[in-house]
Amino acid sequence: MAEPKKLYIKTYGCQMNVYDSERMAEAMGGAGYTEVATPAEADMILLNTCHIREKAAEKVYSELGRFRGLKDANPDLKIGVAGCVAQAEGAEIMRRQPLVDLVVGPQSYHRLPEMEAKVRAGGTALDTDFPEEDKFELLKSRPKARRAPAAFLTVQEGCDKFCAFCVVPYTRGAEFSRPAQRIIDEANDLVERGVREITLLGQNVNAYHGAGPKGGDWTLAQLIWALAEVDGLERIRFTTSHPNDMADDLIEAHRDCAKLMPYLHLPVQSGSDRILKRMNRSHTADSYIRLIERIRAARPDLLLSGDFIVGFPEETEEDFRATLQLIEEVRYGQAYSFKYSTRPGTPAAERAQVDADEASDRLHRLQTLLTGQQREIQESMVGRELDVLLERAGRQPGQMVGKSQYLHAVHVTAPDAAPGDMVRVRVAESVTNSLGGVLI
Ligand code: SAH
Ligand code: SF4
Ligand code: F3S
Numbered sequence: 001m002a003e004p005k006k007l008y009i010k011t012y013g014c015q016m017n018v019y020d021s022e023r024m025a026e027a028m029g030g031a032g033y034t035e036v037a038t039p040a041e042a043d044m045i046l047l048n049t050c051h052i053r054e055k056a057a058e059k060v061y062s063e064l065g066r067f068r069g070l071k072d073a074n075p076d077l078k079i080g081v082a083g084c085v086a087q088a089e090g091a092e093i094m095r096r097q098p099l100v101d102l103v104v105g106p107q108s109y110h111r112l113p114e115m116e117a118k119v120r121a122g123g124t125a126l127d128t129d130f131p132e133e134d135k136f137e138l139l140k141s142r143p144k145a146r147r148a149p150a151a152f153l154t155v156q157e158g159c160d161k162f163c164a165f166c167v168v169p170y171t172r173g174a175e176f177s178r179p180a181q182r183i184i185d186e187a188n189d190l191v192e193r194g195v196r197e198i199t200l201l202g203q204n205v206n207a208y209h210g211a212g213p214k215g216g217d218w219t220l221a222q223l224i225w226a227l228a229e230v231d232g233l234e235r236i237r238f239t240t241s242h243p244n245d246m247a248d249d250l251i252e253a254h255r256d257c258a259k260l261m262p263y264l265h266l267p268v269q270s271g272s273d274r275i276l277k278r279m280n281r282s283h284t285a286d287s288y289i290r291l292i293e294r295i296r297a298a299r300p301d302l303l304l305s306g307d308f309i310v311g312f313p314e315e316t317e318e319d320f321r322a323t324l325q326l327i328e329e330v331r332y333g334q335a336y337s338f339k340y341s342t343r344p345g346t347p348a349a350e351r352a353q354v355d356a357d358e359a360s361d362r363l364h365r366l367q368t369l370l371t372g373q374q375r376e377i378q379e380s381m382v383g384r385e386l387d388v389l390l391e392r393a394g395r396q397p398g399q400m401v402g403k404s405q406y407l408h409a410v411h412v413t414a415p416d417a418a419p420g421d422m423v424r425v426r427v428a429e430s431v432t433n434s435l436g437g438v439l440i
Contacts, residue, residue: 005044006036006041007028007046008035008044009024009035009047010046010047010048013049016106016152017050019201023109024082027112028044028113030113043076045078046082048082049085052084052167052168052341057085065097082105086105087105090128101119102125103127106172111131136154136178136182137182147195149194149195149197149420150235151190153183153199156178156203156208157176158174163281165279165343165348166343177211178210183210184227184230191231196232196389198237199236199238224236235259237261239265240265241266243267251298261405263407265306265307266304267306268308270285270315272315272318272323305335307336308323308337308366310339310362310363312354313351314352320366324369327373331377334374337363337370340353382430384427385440386410388402390402390418391419393419398413399413404435409434412436412438423439426440
């Protein structure tokens with residue numbers, strides 16, 4: 001047998017890219033590659049990229065530049081760019097950085113093995129199609145490696161919402177939901193390979209409307225209830241949700257489905273109705289707050305997470321204060337906040353931009369408020385009993401690290417436990433990014 005070729009993949013951006021990188025590694029496994037941990041050992045380097053903000057996209061070019069020495073040392077080394085920068089910039093990437101042999105978009109990476117053969121033969125390869133065939137179907141039946149206890153599973157891709165700041169509808173294309181049975185089969189396969197917790201992924205996951213096994217479309221809640229029947233699967237999560245797609249049956253699932261974890265990522269972006277309108281979000285601050293009230297009535301202990309953009313074009317100090325006020329009212333256990341970044345081709349790029357220093361100042365004030373809330377909510381876990389799904393060994397001897405139902409990282413001394421075990425823990429302390437506890 002020929003010696004396996006070595007593949008190094010670096011992943012940027014969201015969880016969907018993490019999932020895609022795993023699928024790309026599997027596809028390349030079929031073409032004789034095994035994954036390695038450093039670019040220096042590799043015969044092929046793939047950067048799976050993100051285009052969401054300017055910084056994310058620019059990082060890719062600086063990383064590519066660093067591979068020049070490796071390519072000089074190993075003329076057989078091939079370099080590929082995948083993901084959303086590949087989709088957005090296409091052939092321009094090879095013009096700007098001639099080290100790149102291959103460019104593949106997020107909808108066509110099941111064609112990687114053919115593309116690899118083409119670049120091995122001395123050419124370049126570019127594929128940023130949105131093909132008719134189902135990439136997930138074509139990626140089936142790859143080597144069945146043992147998996148870590150928590151896994152991602154993409155159920156829905158693309159987005160039709162066209163928020164005025166966002167590149168996703170352009171890089172990921174139109175919204176598409178996978179048929180329910182394929183997702184159930186994939187979940188069963190993951191569980192057989194050691195998975196205990198699945199996070200269902202989609203850019204608008206709660207807009208899921210895939211074909212049901214017996215005809216008719218299923219909602220995300222129907223899919224969750226079907227997955228709850230999978231023996232050995234103990235936890236279900238989903239991300240990212242849009243406030244406009246938070247259906248009643250999904251809220252009820254948060255009340256009634258024991259396997260659905262009490263955590264919800266529901267980005268609001270801004271607390272100013274004027275800005276929300278200019279963002280094309282089609283919800284108001286008030287409708288969002290009412291929605292949160294309904295969800296919390298169904299599941300009072302739910303930990304809420306959100307995304308915020310400050311310095312969106314035309315945002316005034318008053319608009320910004322409305323965002324702070326919304327945060328005060330809602331209280332977030334987790335949050336991601338960003339300074340607006342101009343994305344070429346999106347509607348907001350053409351509008352009056354907020355002064356950069358002013359935007360930095362707002363981001364700082366926003367993050368101070370959010371960090372305080374996060375810390376308080378994390379500290380409120382001290383003294384409580386939590387269920388922790390152990391994921392890996394910790395730094396100290398006998399220590400394990402896992403996640404609580406609220407997604408906090410929890411350290412616990414459990415010398416006899418193994419990854420995949422679900423343990424009951426009493427929380428003893430809250431440190432910067434995690435909780436510490438003792439087994440019950
Ligand atoms: N589909 C998800 C999130 C997609 S991108 C949703 O609708 O919520 C993740 C986050 O990046 C967004 O929620 C937004 O807060 C941020 N983001 C997207 N485009 C951005 C831009 N141009 N500048 C700054 N932040 C941006
Ligand atoms: Fe982007 Fe808006 Fe779609 Fe989310 S809902 S992916 S922010 S366009
Ligand atoms: Fe980035 Fe693409 Fe995800 S732009 S956030 S990697 S969908």
